[in-house]
Amino acid sequence: MQPPGFHPYQPGFPPPPRRGGGVKAFLFGWLISGFGATLFAGLLVASYDDLSKIGLRVMYVVFALALALAVGSVAGKTGGPNPATYVAPALLAMAATFLGTANGYVFVLLDAGGTDILEAMLEHEPGAPAEFWWKGLKGGIALLGLAVAGGGVFAVGNLVGKRQRQG
Known part of the structure; x- marks a missing residue:
């Protein structure tokens, strides 16, 4: 039982600040990640004629950093x-x-050869897009992109979250 006139927050004092929401962070992360993946796949389709292997690797790491x-x-x-x-x-x-x-690999196949090539590839080698990711990026670069994306999100989120608490 509370004493009469007791209020959890006395007049003149603001309520404590909210701590943040993990659900919001998840939903916005999901939306931005989905948009970023689609945008990168579109960039691969737009530039596959002029893109070298080194250019692909650099573009992949830059994309991972921008997404992070x-x-x-x-x-x-x-x-x-x-x-x-x-x-x-x-x-x-x-x-x-x-x-x-x-997905960029799949979109490039669709753009270059149409659905016949894509169907043949998926029938004989259904793991070809993942194999392209691993072999086309030379394994180490593929893992570097994953580390940059994951570690970068955690580092940037930590910095922004701490600044939000201070400010």
């Missing part, structure tokens, strides 16, 4: 200072770096 900055800043802003809220957005960004490249 975008997803990390939104996750830090919506998730607050709690580092546990950056885990799911980091995993989503890692998945988006992989899916952007693999």
